[in-house]
Amino acid sequence: MRKPIPIDEAIERVMEWCREGEKEYVSLEQCDGRILAEHVEATMPIPWFDRSPYDGYALVADATERASTHAPVLLEVVGTIGAGSVWDGTLAPNEAVKIMTGAAIPNGANAVVMVELTKEIEKDGKRFVQIKRKVNEGENISRVGEDMKQGEIVVEKGTVIHPGIVAVLATFGYDRVPVMKKPKVAIISTGSELLHVYEPLEKGKIRNSNAYMLQAQIRRVGGEPILFGKVADTFEHTLHVVQKALREADVVITTGGVSVGDFDYMPRVYEHLGAKLLFNKVAMRPGSVTSAAVFENKMLFGLSGNPSACYVGFELFARPFIKAMLGQPKRYLKKVQAVLQKDFLKPNPFTRFVRANVSYDDGMLHVEPVGKDKSNIVSSLAQANAFIVLPGGTRGFQAGNRVDVLLLHDEGDNVWS
Numbered sequence: 089m090r091k092p093i094p095i096d097e098a099i100e101r102v103m104e105w106c107r108e109g110e111k112e113y114v115s116l117e118q119c120d121g122r123i124l125a126e127h128v129e130a131t132m133p134i135p136w137f138d139r140s141p142y143d144g145y146a147l148v149a150d151a152t153e154r155a156s157t158h159a160p161v162l163l164e165v166v167g168t169i170g171a172g173s174v175w176d177g178t179l180a181p182n183e184a185v186k187i188m189t190g191a192a193i194p195n196g197a198n199a200v201v202m203v204e205l206t207k208e209i210e211k212d213g214k215r216f217v218q219i220k221r222k223v224n225e226g227e228n229i230s231r232v233g234e235d236m237k238q239g240e241i242v243v244e245k246g247t248v249i250h251p252g253i254v255a256v257l258a259t260f261g262y263d264r265v266p267v268m269k270k271p272k273v274a275i276i277s278t279g280s281e282l283l284h285v286y287e288p289l290e291k292g293k294i295r296n297s298n299a300y301m302l303q304a305q306i307r308r309v310g311g312e313p314i315l316f317g318k319v320a321d322t323f324e325h326t327l328h329v330v331q332k333a334l335r336e337a338d339v340v341i342t343t344g345g346v347s348v349g350d351f352d353y354m355p356r357v358y359e360h361l362g363a364k365l366l367f368n369k370v371a372m373r374p375g376s377v378t379s380a381a382v383f384e385n386k387m388l389f390g391l392s393g394n395p396s397a398c399y400v401g402f403e404l405f406a407r408p409f410i411k412a413m414l415g416q417p418k419r420y421l422k423k424v425q426a427v428l429q430k431d432f433l434k435p436n437p438f439t440r441f442v443r444a445n446v447s448y449d450d451g452m453l454h455v456e457p458v459g460k461d462k463s464n465i466v467s468s469l470a471q472a473n474a475f476i477v478l479p480g481g482t483r484g485f486q487a488g489n490r491v492d493v494l495l496l497h498d499e500g501d502n503v504w505s
């Protein structure tokens with residue numbers, strides 16, 4: 089008889105063995121979606137020179153002190169600069185430089201007036217700009233360091249690099265970006281019934297869906313999946329492939345063969361290896377047979393063969409482990425509360441994860457179970473965007489109850505507002 093342990097404790101037992109991985113460098117073009125391996129510190133202030141945020145005229149503010157509609161001030165336009173150009177002189181109080189958005193503020197100038205508030209006129213072959221109101225010192229200048237101050241930590245290590253971070257990296261001249269190496273995660277599918285997806289069907293056999301599902305789950309959390317194929321339900325074959333995977337990967341995930349059937353060999357494989365068993369039963373459904381063991385500091389996750397139990401086992405245990413190897417502080421699925429839309433009357437001796445659909449209506453999160461809820465069902469995995477979490481030891485839940493929900497992926501919305 090196996091003794092089920094609570095989910096929290098199982099997660100704790102797994103996470104104790106986690107070590108942060110190494111870093112590597114990738115090009116700026118290839119870094120999005122990877123995990124930052126170092127803080128991004130502002131190595132210089134941004135902007136690093138005072139610049140104009142508008143198309144207009146750079147001037148000395150004092151010169152406009154008395155400007156009004158009735159008595160406009162005329163300043164001589166001594167130059168024109170676009171972004172990227174620099175005006176070399178030093179501006180005198182009776183002068184202005186026509187300046188475009190992004191150009192460096194000329195020496196001597198301390199304000200910019202927008203072009204819409206001015207009128208340019210020509211007199212005696214010279215250009216003048218007419219200004220009808222007082223411009224304050226510092227007005228319309230993007231100051232050095234306004235965006236980022238030198239020495240400031242702009243993005244923390246462990247953050248997933250998204251497009252905004254790519255912009256910051258480019259701003260500081262990172263052509264190579266330090267990212268966490270992707271942990272190599274082996275996938276071994278056990279089961280004599282399994283066929284490759286391209287093989288013709290035979291009576292009693294099924295296609296191996298878990299391997300590809302896990303491959304996608306591993307990629308989604310930032311790991312590098314390595315498929316070790318399928319192994320027939322024999323002890324020798326299973327042991328051989330597990331040993332090979334342990335040599336080549338950082339983490340090994342097996343599916344199937346962890347329960348109490350005559351051909352469930354994973355428990356014997358752990359025993360033969362002398363691996364330290366962390367647990368072989370968790371008080372949850374699906375996935376109660378989920379097991380974990382450690383061999384030479386490498387984690388072996390023994391996930392159930394049943395597709396939805398396999399999916400849940402990965403998200404609860406392998407996901408945070410891989411994310412922690414990647415140095416990510418946000419390791420777990422996001423948990424929110426939502427209002428149940430339909431009765432779910434089954435009692436829950438173990439904590440139950442119900443495949444569900446969550447939606448945002450009228451300022452509230454609503455959730456309803458989706459598809460069939462048995463452990464061996466694949467279709468509801470395709471339909472679900474969340475799991476409802478019903479704690480162990482509770483009776484049924486009714487429509488209107490508030491329930492915890494784990495979000496599986498962000499899908500955006502079908503309308504703008």
Ligand SMILES: Nc1nc2c(c(=O)[nH]1)N[C@H]1C(S)=C(S)[C@@H](COP(=O)(O)OP(=O)(O)OC[C@H]3O[C@@H](n4cnc5c(N)ncnc54)[C@H](O)[C@@H]3O)O[C@H]1N2
Pocket residue numbers: 277278279281282294295296297298299343344345346347348349352374375376377391392393394395397463464
């Ligand atoms: N007497 C008992 N029988 C079972 C128990 C139990 O407590 N006592 N637990 C049941 C539960 S719950 C689960 S979950 C399964 C777990 O079994 P295993 O993890 O040992 O997995 P298998 O027996 O190898 O396979 C289970 C099921 O999943 C299918 N499968 C396996 N691999 C794949 C794959 N790669 N792709 C798609 N489908 C796969 C397999 O054909 C089986 O139908 O045990 C129950 N039994």
Ligand code: MOO
Pocket residue numbers: 372373374375376377378392394396397463
């Ligand atoms: O391990 Mo099974 O999926 O609990 O149903």
Ligand SMILES: [Mg+2]
Pocket residue numbers: 344345346347348349352393
């Ligand atoms: Mg079995």
